[in-house]
Amino acid sequence: MTVTDSQKMAYVAAQAADARVNLQFETEDGMTLNMGPQHPATHGTLRIVAQLDGEQVVRCEPIPGYMHRGYEKLCEVRTYPQVTTLINRIDWLGSFANEVPFILAAEKLMDVEAPPRAQVIRTILFELSRLGNISLFLGDLGIQLGGITIGFYAFRDREFVLNQIEAATGGRFHPNFDRIGGLKDDLPKGWIAETHLAMERMRRLCDEFEELVLGNEIFQARTRGIGVIPTDIATSYGMSGANLRATGVDWDLRRDACPPGLSYDLADWKVWTHPDGDSYARTWIRLQEVRESTHIVDQLLDSIPAGPIMAKVPRIIKVPEGEAWVATENPLGEMGYYVVSKGDLVPFRVKIRSASFNNISVVPWVTRGVFVPDVITILASLYFILGDIDR
Amino acid sequence: MSGLIFAIELAYWQQTLIKVLVAAVLIPTTALILGIVFLFKMMSWMQSRMGPQEAGPRGLLQLAADGLKFLQKEDIIPDRADRFVFKAAPVVVLASTFLTYVILPAGPDLVIENLPTGIFFAMAVSSLSVVGVLMAGWASSNKYALMGGLRAGGQLIAYELPLILAVMGVVIQAGSLSMQDIVWAQADGSMFGFGGLGLPFVITQVLAFFIFMAAIQAELTQPPFDMPVAESEVVGGFHVEYTGFRFLFFFLGEFATAFAFAAIAATLFLGGWWVPGVDPNSALANVVGPIALFVKIMVVAFLIFWFRFTYPRFREDQLQRFAWKYLIPLALANITITGILVVVL
Amino acid sequence: MPKVPGMVKGLGVTFRTMVETLKPSGGPATVQYPHEKEEPSPRARGVIALHEENCTACMLCSRECPDWCIYIEAHKTLAPPRRAGGKPRQVNQLDRFAIDYSLCMYCGICVEVCPFEALFWSPEYEFSEVSIADLLHEKERLGEWMETVPDFEAYEAGSEAKGKKVPR
Ligand code: SF4
Ligand code: SF4
Numbered sequence: 001m002t003v004t005d006s007q008k009m010a011y012v013a014a015q016a017a018d019a020r021v022n023l024q025f026e027t028e029d030g031m032t033l034n035m036g037p038q039h040p041a042t043h044g045t046l047r048i049v050a051q052l053d054g055e056q057v058v059r060c061e062p063i064p065g066y067m068h069r070g071y072e073k074l075c076e077v078r079t080y081p082q083v084t085t086l087i088n089r090i091d092w093l094g095s096f097a098n099e100v101p102f103i104l105a106a107e108k109l110m111d112v113e114a115p116p117r118a119q120v121i122r123t124i125l126f127e128l129s130r131l132g133n134i135s136l137f138l139g140d141l142g143i144q145l146g147g148i149t150i151g152f153y154a155f156r157d158r159e160f161v162l163n164q165i166e167a168a169t170g171g172r173f174h175p176n177f178d179r180i181g182g183l184k185d186d187l188p189k190g191w192i193a194e195t196h197l198a199m200e201r202m203r204r205l206c207d208e209f210e211e212l213v214l215g216n217e218i219f220q221a222r223t224r225g226i227g228v229i230p231t232d233i234a235t236s237y238g239m240s241g242a243n244l245r246a247t248g249v250d251w252d253l254r255r256d257a258c259p260p261g262l263s264y265d266l267a268d269w270k271v272w273t274h275p276d277g278d279s280y281a282r283t284w285i286r287l288q289e290v291r292e293s294t295h296i297v298d299q300l301l302d303s304i305p306a307g308p309i310m311a312k313v314p315r316i317i318k319v320p321e322g323e324a325w326v327a328t329e330n331p332l333g334e335m336g337y338y339v340v341s342k343g344d345l346v347p348f349r350v351k352i353r354s355a356s357f358n359n360i361s362v363v364p365w366v367t368r369g370v371f372v373p374d375v376i377t378i379l380a381s382l383y384f385i386l387g388d389i390d391r
Numbered sequence: 392m393s394g395l396i397f398a399i400e401l402a403y404w405q406q407t408l409i410k411v412l413v414a415a416v417l418i419p420t421t422a423l424i425l426g427i428v429f430l431f432k433m434m435s436w437m438q439s440r441m442g443p444q445e446a447g448p449r450g451l452l453q454l455a456a457d458g459l460k461f462l463q464k465e466d467i468i469p470d471r472a473d474r475f476v477f478k479a480a481p482v483v484v485l486a487s488t489f490l491t492y493v494i495l496p497a498g499p500d501l502v503i504e505n506l507p508t509g510i511f512f513a514m515a516v517s518s519l520s521v522v523g524v525l526m527a528g529w530a531s532s533n534k535y536a537l538m539g540g541l542r543a544g545g546q547l548i549a550y551e552l553p554l555i556l557a558v559m560g561v562v563i564q565a566g567s568l569s570m571q572d573i574v575w576a577q578a579d580g581s582m583f584g585f586g587g588l589g590l591p592f593v594i595t596q597v598l599a600f601f602i603f604m605a606a607i608q609a610e611l612t613q614p615p616f617d618m619p620v621a622e623s624e625v626v627g628g629f630h631v632e633y634t635g636f637r638f639l640f641f642f643l644g645e646f647a648t649a650f651a652f653a654a655i656a657a658t659l660f661l662g663g664w665w666v667p668g669v670d671p672n673s674a675l676a677n678v679v680g681p682i683a684l685f686v687k688i689m690v691v692a693f694l695i696f697w698f699r700f701t702y703p704r705f706r707e708d709q710l711q712r713f714a715w716k717y718l719i720p721l722a723l724a725n726i727t728i729t730g731i732l733v734v735v736l
Numbered sequence: 737m738p739k740v741p742g743m744v745k746g747l748g749v750t751f752r753t754m755v756e757t758l759k760p761s762g763g764p765a766t767v768q769y770p771h772e773k774e775e776p777s778p779r780a781r782g783v784i785a786l787h788e789e790n791c792t793a794c795m796l797c798s799r800e801c802p803d804w805c806i807y808i809e810a811h812k813t814l815a816p817p818r819r820a821g822g823k824p825r826q827v828n829q830l831d832r833f834a835i836d837y838s839l840c841m842y843c844g845i846c847v848e849v850c851p852f853e854a855l856f857w858s859p860e861y862e863f864s865e866v867s868i869a870d871l872l873h874e875k876e877r878l879g880e881w882m883e884t885v886p887d888f889e890a891y892e893a894g895s896e897a898k899g900k901k902v903p904r
Pocket of ligand 2: 760790791792793794795797798808849850851852853854855
């Protein structure tokens with residue numbers, strides 16, 4: 001039997017990966033703690049190998065890959081409408097937001113533009129999925145820190161957002177609603193009024209979070225000055241989203257580089273930054289973002305123009321040859337798709353840039369010398385979704 | 392001293408048997424009551440839920456059902472565990488709880504053993520549970536359990552001190568170490584010459600009360616001091632490897648200890664079984680006493696669990712700092728002030 | 737006014753919620769599931785219903801399904817003419833139409849692509865089974881779901897989408 005070069009490469013790669021993990025296990029001094037892939041703090045199957053000296057972390061390395069589903073490759077054998085059903089599941093808490101950059105990239109290649117009504121509704125749904133995602137962060141952070149009550153509040157009020165997403169799209173978690181050239185369907189009657197109510201609930205959740213967790217002295221003792229990431233480190237690791245804004249960088253793709261097809265310019269809103277770069281700052285930024293998001297949704301709901309929901313696109317979608325890169329500001333950070341088309345029914349190559357992978361790669365740097373409980377707060381405040389790391 | 396049942400003279404072994412039986416029934420019952428009322432119901436309400444609804448009327452038997460479920464579970468002992476120590480640990484923990492119940496007075500005559508050094512005995516045996524926890528953590532041959540056990544060891548030792556120092560204030564004021572005498576001292580006391588309400592020591596010993604509450608929260612390893620069992624860090628800590636009825640032992644131990652500590656707090660600071668208006672010498676006090684004590688225990692337990700469901704947890708080093716830098720000096724100051732006032736007044 | 741410490745405020749939040757839950761006007765946020773049920777919105781994608789008369793076995797749905805979990809078998813047959821005296825029409829007679837719900841990811845593509853309005857979403861969600869093989873719904877079972885399909889909702893103001901009707 002002959003062994004091909006690629007098989008050899010794969011073998012070497014596997015050996016190298018194993019060797020690195022084993023190296024960590026076989027330490028003489030101190031203790032190696034293997035957190036995950038089934039550990040409650042790694043929500044999902046992230047594995048973290050930490051070399052400890054007592055409770056102090058000497059080295060800590062995240063080992064992603066336990067949930068790799070090969071979406072980039074799967075996309076190459078799915079037609080464009082089918083791809084959205086897959087990429088829904090990358091960041092499963094804010095699934096609609098995953099569809100948008102891909103659809104925008106396809107629209108860019110096909111040179112179609114969604115009608116204004118579709119654009120506004122798309123933006124609203126985008127923000128709703130951000131709310132659904134970050135509100136869970138608020139609850140999860142409490143749970144990781146031992147205050148489980150806020151977790152229940154978050155689930156309770158998040159339900160209102162999910163209900164709105166479901167009422168419009170039919171799917172609570174995986175809407176699959178965005179289409180090349182518009183949206184699948186128009187909004188049902190009474191949706192706008194109910195969404196306003198849901199936004200009220202979200203703002204109430206924010207107030208409760210502030211009183212129950214953020215203002216709590218214990219929480220502040222646990223997060224202030226813990227896991228400080230300076231600006232240059234954050235940018236050199238390619239961090240994005242709220243984690244980057246928490247280091248003081250005034251950067252938001254929604255404002256700075258909003259791709260055509262989303263209508264953030266219709267609303268009046270603010271990008272929050274925090275100079276500290278610690279776990280507290282990241283939490284604070286996200287809390288403000290939830291508030292800001294509810295205001296964006298409220299404003300956009302009142303300015304939905306009348307008109308069609310779909311542009312004219314052929315029934316069988318063939319995307320002309322070309323390449324396009326579109327990135328948007330997703331709940332977890334910058335998410336982008338690089339789509340290469342050869343004029344076929346299926347994309348030739350799709351490269352997915354998801355935020356969590358970069359955000360989590362800073363963990364070895366930021367966890368040097370902290371205590372084990374701080375690893376948990378840092379992980380929780382960096383906020384990753386496993387599907388977004390592994391894809 | 393009257394009352395029918397107390398007139399009957401029993402042989403020593405008969406008395407002992409009855410006392411052991413009472414304690415054996417009392418411990419699981421009290422643990423169940425606390426578990427149902429606070430862990431299941433109150434926590435649910437605080438989280439916009441209804442709690443268990445199916446087992447028994449309004450789900451009140453849920454914990455009994457859970458207990459039965461635990462009994463059916465397979466008893467797994469890890470391969471590399473130290474089998475003897477692993478098995479002994481839950482018993483040690485439960486035994487320490489068991490012994491604490493001995494000195495709790497529920498009425499003028501309703502006490503299993505009225506030791507002259509009751510509170511001293513309670514503090515001593517309650518710290519026994521540290522040994523059980525350390526044994527569990529060490530014997531499980533699990534890194535998480537070890538970390539949890541060591542954290543628990545450090546924490547329980549650090550908080551034993553403020554606990555005892557807080558009690559000292561009460562002891563100085565009452566002039567006795569006996570739980571019964573402390574109750575009597577509160578019943579006989581008076582506030583600014585008005586004796587109708589007696590003098591619950593929570594009024595004169597506010598500081599001690601708060602220190603005591605904080606310390607028992609830590610002793611019970613409940614949030615905000617629950618790092619030994621923190622499920623998001625050490626996944627249950629020292630009892631991570633325990634299943635079935637061994638886990639049930641830990642569970643019972645935790646809640647029965649919560650009840651015992653609540654009872655001690657109620658006795659030391661809220662007057663125990665004493666009710667204003669009921670003559671402590673009458674037989675009635677033996678009937679009303681347990682009820683009054685139970686109500687007071689529930690009030691204290693409500694506080695304990697309210698904190699538990701509201702606060703996030705400290706970090707281990709912050710907790711130690713909190714104990715050594717704040718609680719212990721405060722408790723010492725409290726003792727000094729109490730001592731001076733007792734002598735001066 | 738001095739600032740209330742955050743720890744005290746937190747206690748207030750939990751206590752308030754407890755009172756809120758116990759008040760008759762408030763109540764818990766949860767429902768007691770097997771006894772009471774949540775009503776999903778009419779658009780909710782619960783289970784797919786098949787209106788068999790409309791299906792022409794064109795295979796579009798089965799081809800577009802991202803995980804190919806629709807099984808269709810059909811044969812050609814002659815149907816009686818529509819008008820008296822006309823020629824008999826050649827139609828596809830559906831032999832088998834099955835959706836494997838253990839594979840389906842509820843994406844809705846099949847419903848969307850069906851050109852003959854033969855597939856509909858029903859918000860019904862209680863069809864879990866003990867055995868995974870029972871999740872394969874044949875066309876009889878799919879047809880029964882038709883009863884649970886709600887009418888399409890009216891659209892929000894400003895919409896130009898045309899209202900659709902469910903064949904009954
Ligand atoms: S909903 Fe999607 S996955 Fe399910 S049968 Fe239809 S096309 Fe296939
Ligand atoms: S697309 Fe519609 S008509 Fe065609 S086979 Fe599927 S259900 Fe039948």
